[in-house]
Amino acid sequence: MSTTTITRPEKLVGKRIRRREDPRMITGTATYVDDIKLSNMLYAAMVRSPHAAANIRSIDTSKAAALPGVTAVYTGVDLKDVGGVVCGVDLPGLRKPHHTVIATDRVYLVGHTVAVVVASDRYVAADAADLVEVDYDVLQAVADPEKALAPGAPAVHPQWPDNIAFTFEQKGGDVDTAFAQADVICKQRMISQRMVANPMETRGCVASWHAADRAMTFYTSTQIPHLARTILAGMLGLEENRFRLIAPEVGGGFGCKLNVYAEEAIVAFISMKLGRPIKWIESRRENFLTTIQGRGHVDYWEIAAKRDGTIVGIKVKIIQDLGAYHQLLTPAIPTLSVLMMPGLYDAHNIHAEIVGVFTNCVPTDAVRGAGRPEATYGIERMVDILAAELKMDPAEIRFKNFVRPDQFPFATATGLNYDSGDYANTFHKALDMIGYKRLREEQAAARKEGRLVGIGISTYGEICAMGPSPAVAAGGWESATVKVEPSGKVTILTGISPHGQGEETTFAQVAGDELGVPIDDILVLHGDTSIVQYGIGTFGSRGTAVGGTALYLALQDIKEKVVRWGSMLLDSSDVRFDGGHCIDNATGKSVSFQTIAAAAYRAMKIPAHSEPGLVATRFWEPGNFTYPFGAHIIHSEVDRETGQVAIKRYVMVDDIGNILNPMLVDGQLHGGASWGLGQALWEHAIYDDTGQLVTGEFMDYALARARTMPWIESDHTCTPSPVNPLGVKGVGEAGTIGSTPAMVNSVIDALSPLGVTHVDMPLTPEKLWKAINQ
Amino acid sequence: MKISGAAQLPFTPERTYELMRDPAVLARAIPGCEALERTGDNEYRMKMKMMLASFSGAFEGKVRLTDAVPPTSFRMVVEGSGKIGFMKGEGVLTLTAKDGGTEVAYDGDAQIGGTMAAVGQRLIDTTARMMIKRFFEKVAVEE
C-alpha cells in the first residue's frame, strides 16, 4: 500500500499508435494458413470445369490415381453425404439451388469443382489434377443478367428457366403521387460492375481429424471463425464442441472470406476419410475464378423533384447478377442497397424493386461495401443528373435536400433510423478545403480554352456496425472476455476476427485507458474457437463499434470488481479507480491494479459478494446500426486526345464518430478510396458470352497502384454515435462508398460541355475518348 | 470474337476448293497439326500441338467441313481442347476468282476458353490472325 502521487499513464485512445500486430507481419514471421505444416500432411488440388455450363458424361480418375505420390482421388459421388454449401438468407419466395460441394452430374460455372486429388506434395497434386479426364457435354451458358432474363435465354438451373432466384419490393411513403406531382423526373440506367475482392492472401485451409476424440482441428483463412465452425460442423455431421476452428494470420478478406466455401468442407471430409491432415491453398487464378465477387448490378434509377430542386421521390429497379449459386449472403446484398437508396436526403417517397438473376458465373456476395456502394453511386449520380437538368449547382442541390441536424434520430423512408449527423457542416468543411468557389471559376476559364476539367461531389451516408440481430443473417451481437492474470497482465478475447483492421492495437488502447495499464501489458487474442467465446466475426465495419463495445462493457465489469477488491484492501468504502490505482479518497492511500490482481487470485481474503479471480465476459446486442457519412470531392481533368483521367486533387471529410487511432483510420480511408477509384476507373471482372472469365489474372485486371493513386487530403468532423458508449461508427467501408461517385461525377462534369450526361464504369480511356468524339 | 479477312491463293477457284477440302492438305496446312484422321463424311479427328514462342499446348479435336457449294463456298468448324484451354472456330469460306488466282474470304467466329482465355486475352487476336496467315501460306505452296 502506498500514499502516492499517481503518475497517470498517457491517454492512448485518439493517438496514432503503431500497430502491435505489424512486427510479425513485416518480419515475415506471422503464421498464415500456408505456413501450417502438420506431420503426415497431404495436399489437395481441385479439378475444375473449364466450361460454364455442361453435363458431365463421365470422369476417369484412373490415370491420376495411378500417379506415384497420389493417395486418393474423389468425385461428387464420394462426397454425397456432405451437406450442401449454406446460404444463410431467407427471403420470401427465394429459390435456393442445391449446392453440392463437388459437382455431380452438371457444372454451372467455370471453375466448378468436379474432382479432388490428394497427394504427397502440391507438385504431384497439380500433375495429378491434370490427369483427371472429364468428358463434358457442353451446354449454352449465359453470363449477363439482362440476357439471362430475356426470353429464350439458356436456363442456368433447368428447373427455373426464367433464371429468376427472387424478386423483392419495398415501398415507403407515396411514390406514385410524388412522381405524378413532380415538376421534373430524371431517369438513368447504371451499372455497378462485378469486382474481384483480391485479398493479398488467397483462400486456403488445413484440416486435421482425430478419430479417437471425434475431434476436428481446422485452420482456415476466414473472417468468421465461429460461424464457419458451426456451419462446417453441420455440413459434416460433426459435434460442434469438438470442432476447433482457427483463423491464423489472415492476409485480407474484404468480405470474400465472410463465407463458408465448398473447398473447406471438401478438405475436412478428406481428412476424416484418410485420417491425415490435409492442406489446400488456392492459387491466384482459382481466386479470380471461384472466390465470390462483388457488385454485379444493372440499376434503373428515377428521381422526381420540384423545380426548386427539392427531391420528392426516388425509384430504383435493381437487376442483381447473383451468379450460379447462393453463397452465404448472396441474395441479401442487394437489399442493403435498397436501405441506403435515399442517401443523406430527406426524401420520404421511395419504391425499390430487386430481381435476383442466376448466371453461369461465380456467385456475388459481400465485398467491401456490400450493396451500399451501388446505392450511393446511384443516388449521388441521380442528384448530379437532376442538378444538371435543373441547371443548379450540384453542391447547392445537396444542401437543399440534406437531413437537418435537428431531425436526428432520422427515420428514413426505407425503415432505418440514422443515429446522428450534421451533413451540411461536414460538406461545408470539404468545400472549404478544396476551395470550391474558386475551383468553379478556374473550371470556367479552363473550359474557355477547351480543356475538360471536372469537379465531382459525393455526399455519402453509410449503414454499418452490423447490427441488430433480427436484421443480420446469423445475429449481429458481439462478445468480449477480459482476463486479468495474477501478474496484472491483461488478455482480451474478442469474438471479432481482425484481418488487417488493427484491433490488437486499438482494443489495447481502449483497455489501457480504462484500466490504467501500459499498452504492452495487454494482449488481444482472436480467431480460435477453443480459446475465444462465441463471436460473430469481422465484416460490415463492425469490429470497433460492436466488438469494441462488448470489450468496453467487459472492462467496466472488471473495474467494478477492482473497486470491490481495492475497497477491501484499503479497508475503505470511499475509493476511486484512477490511473491504474485504487485510491482511498479520504487518506490518499492507494493500491495498484497489479497488487489487486495478485490478491484476487491468492484469495487470502475475498470481498463480500465477490469471487476469486478477475475475469469478465460480455455479449452486447446493438440497438441500431451506425451511420457514418462524409463528403468526397475530386478535381480532375480528362485528356481530350486519349481519354485518360488525371486526378488533380482529392479532398475527403469523413465523419465516423469518435476515432480510436487516427493512423488506422487514415489507412482504412486511403485503402477504401483505392477500391472506389478502382471501381470508377480500372477494375472489371469481365465474363464473355460463354461464361469465360476473361480478366482472370492481374495481367488484365487492373488494381490501383501506388503510382496511380492520387494524394488524398483527408479531414474529419465528429458526431459521436449515440448507439454505443464509445461513440464510434465504423470506417472500413466508408472510403470505398464515398469515393466512387465523386470520381464518376467528376469525369461526367468534365465532359458535360460536350453534351455527355453519363458513362458507365469503369471509365476507361477508350470509353471516354469515344464519348468525347461521339 | 469475330474473325474475318481474305487471302490470295495462286490457284483457280476449282483447284483451291479441291485443295482446301483435302484432309491431307489440311493436315499439312493447319499450324501444329500432327494428324487428321477421318471419322465420317467430311469429319476428321485432329491432333495438334500449338507451339508459339514458349507456349506449347497439345490439343485434340475435330474438323468438320459442311455446307459445301463447290466451287464457291463451304463452312469449316475447327474445335480443339487441351490442358491450356479449348477453342472453337467456325466460319464460312467464300472463293472468288481474282487477279489470276483465287481470293478466299473468311468470315466467322472463334471462342476461346480455359487458361488461354483467362490469361491470354491480349494475344488472342494477333495469334488467331497469325495462325490463319500461316495456314494460307502453307496451302499456297501446295501443287
Next chain:
Amino acid sequence: MIPNTFEYTAPTTLKDALALVGDGGKPLAGGMSLIPMMKLRMANPEHLIDLNRIVELNYIREENGELHIGANATHYDIETAPLILGKCPLLAETASFIGDIQVRNRGTLGGSVAHADPSADFPAALQALEAKVVLTSSAGSRTVPVGDFFVDTFTTALEAGELVTEVIVPVEAGLTGTSYQKFLQPASGFAIVGVAARVRREAGKITLARIGVTGVGGNSYRAGKAEKALEGTSGSEVEIAAAAKLVGDGIEASTDLHASAVYRLHLASNYAARAIHAALSRTV
C-alpha cells in the same frame, strides 16, 4: 500455378549453353515471361537451360561507333549504365518503362528480343535505332538487322539451336534526338502502344527520321511512310501531325479487352507525335 516437371541445367559458359540448346533445351534468361507461362502450364519445356550464370554474356562496350550489349544485360543495367545513358539514351529511356523494378532487375535484353512479345518495349527502340542482333549457335555466329529479325508475333529469325548473344546499336549522341513514349495497359503495364522516335536535324531540316512502333499489331515495325513524310521537313507542329497520322498506315491493328484497333491506331498517331516532338527537342 505449378509448372510441369522439367530438367534444369545452369551452364557457366556460352559454349556449354549452345551445346545444350542445340540438343533441344529451352533457354531461360530473366524468366519474366517464361516462368509465369510455365506456372500456368502454357509452356512446358522439358529441359531448362539457365543462361544467367554465363558471365561472358553480360557486357556493354563501345567499338567503332557502335555499342555492343551482351544478351544477359538486364533492363536495370541498360537503364543505368553510364555508357548507355551517354551514348544511346533511347535504350535507357525505353528500359525504364519496362514492367517494374523487380522485372527490370531480372529481365534481360537478349531474352526480351528473343521472346518478341508484340507489346514489348525494346523492339520499338531497336527498330528506330536500326539495331542489329547477333545470333550464335555451336556452328558459329551471324548478324541480322532488327527489321529482318522480328518476323511475326513471338516469331523471330532465330533458328533451332541459336541464341541471341548480342545486340548492336549505333552511337550517335549529339547527332540525333530520341524519345520513347508509351501508353500503358493499366493492369499489366505492357504497351498498348509504344513509339520510339530517332531524328536528326541539320540546318533546320530533318535529315533522318526513324520511327519504331510496338503494341499496335502482331509485331513491332518501322513506320516507313511516317518517316518519309517527316524527312526533309522542318519539324513544325503541322508537319509532325501529318507524319504521325501515317504511323499506322497499312498496319492491321489488334483489338483486345483493353483497346480496340481503332483506338490503338489513334493512340499510335498521338504517341508518335509526342515521340517525334520530344526527340526533336533533344536535337542540337
